[in-house]
Amino acid sequence: MRVQVKLFAFFREGRFIKEDRELPEGCTAGEVVDALNIAREEVGVLMLNSRHCQFDTVLHEGDIYAIFPVIGGG
Secondary structure, three states: OEEEEEEOHHHHOOOOOEEEEEOOOOOEHHHHHHHOOOOHHHEEEEEEOOEEOOOOOEOOOOOEEEEEEOOOOO
């Protein structure tokens, strides 16, 4: 299945901004994070089709999946 993956902030460094990825059926949001070598504890927000999702959310054909890091500030 084909899913569009978008990365934000420092997750883009050495990776990509937006990419269409071919994923196996039943792939979860967390499996994509793991495949991108992003530590799950660095993830602040996961969005699937403009709605919050969890690591165990199953992705489907045509989904738009966005991964945002934890943002710190002072």
